[in-house]
Amino acid sequence: MESTIINGRAVADEVLASCATKISQGDVVPGLAVIIVGDNPASQVYVRNKVRACEKAGLHSEKYALSVDVSEVELLGKVAQLNADPAIHGILVQLPLPAHINEDKVLTAIAAHKDVDGFHPENIGRLVAGLPGLRPCTPAGCMVLLERAGVSLSGSRAVVIGRSNIVGKPMALMLINAGATVTVCNSKTPSLAATVQQADIVIAAVGRPRLITAEMIKSGATVIDVGINREDGGLVGDVDFESVRTVAGAITPVPGGVGPMTIAMLVSNTLQAAIA
């Protein structure tokens, strides 16, 4: 069997086009401020891609590149200034931050209604409760991909590999809220292969290249690969794409799967924040 390849780039383009239409018809130009600290090359690439997607969709964006030795107080001051700026509807602080800055403190300082990354405790709390709010971009993007792939969630069995605050846990909560039976695995999970084998939906978000192989996958399962691991040959996911595609019903590639969706959901969240 050959899997359906879920084209994340195409879905992301649709999401961005839909945002662009709404923005061109609306009264407000949504504004996104991106703060980047230091010169981590991966962060630079991410921020550039985010700013580019914003421009494509007709958002106003501002980038603040702060020196790696910026103080926590200065960074918090910048956040406070942007919280008060009526032209800015979304604020994003690119992670990771340098070790001398408390990430939690900075992320919780962003006004919850401008927290387009969906990391603020209040937005996460609203996710748990199933209340409206800004949702973390990567798992929200995975949900859109599952929906576009026609996957029925209620009554399904999903396995999430990884339990990070920004992907694993919010992803599990979204799937639980949608009626799936959800198992969250970690590095100490007993018999990972047997656990993943039970899943109709597999979300790999653990950051270990090709950890998930064909033998672990139930025939016909939908496999969403959140992993972005850098290797000499380029980017590879947490899923061994070439083997798993022979077993799965549908699968996202890396690159071109979840990655573009994360950025599209950032634009979508900024629009949501602007019209709220």
Next chain:
Amino acid sequence: MESTIINGRAVADEVLASCATKISQGDVVPGLAVIIVGDNPASQVYVRNKVRACEKAGLHSEKYALSVDVSEVELLGKVAQLNADPAIHGILVQLPLPAHINEDKVLTAIAAHKDVDGFHPENIGRLVAGLPGLRPCTPAGCMVLLERAGVSLSGSRAVVIGRSNIVGKPMALMLINAGATVTVCNSKTPSLAATVQQADIVIAAVGRPRLITAEMIKSGATVIDVGINREDGGLVGDVDFESVRTVAGAITPVPGGVGPMTIAMLVSNTLQAAIA
């Protein structure tokens, strides 16, 4: 095999005694305000037990019994007044509220630092992120019982049956944060029995009398019964206690298991809120 019976009442008494000692030695008398709307008999009993536990531990408590036809605006006014009252460190609104009142609106109106039920999105968000905060009482009480029973969580496999905002989801998050592989089941879970059979730790929080039977339990598993179902013969849990106790390694009874712990954690949360 005969299970160890986890004596929730004894553990709750220890928690309350420890709170009483800290309160008697401290400078601040923690104050709890309980709001009850209408005359639901079960709610009356819960509130009476909560107030009694507070008195036992040396807390100051105030009870506000509002008429069933109180308006949402009046109720929100009462909450705002208590938010501003320096003698009150914890505010609890007993659920359920009458249909004409928006529960979410009332619960999110409570100041997060006085939200001793741990239902405010900000506190739930802090739970997800693993940040300090006020935790929902019932799952927090289950965690204390697991700890006192000497159950090792990291690397274990836990199954939570039920996905409510006040028990199932926060319980799952606490177990995930503690390093367990956690599966959250709901009424549509395919092959519930086989799923529960895999668990080292079973948390039943679904509100269906004796749903969990001996055949579903792995020999030696720890079984925590959150269910409180009223039947003619009295209270029964979600677990068929008499059959499951022959298979489980340890089990909580109903009554006398999780119930007393919920109240003890409310007192503990109020103390935490007062000294924060």
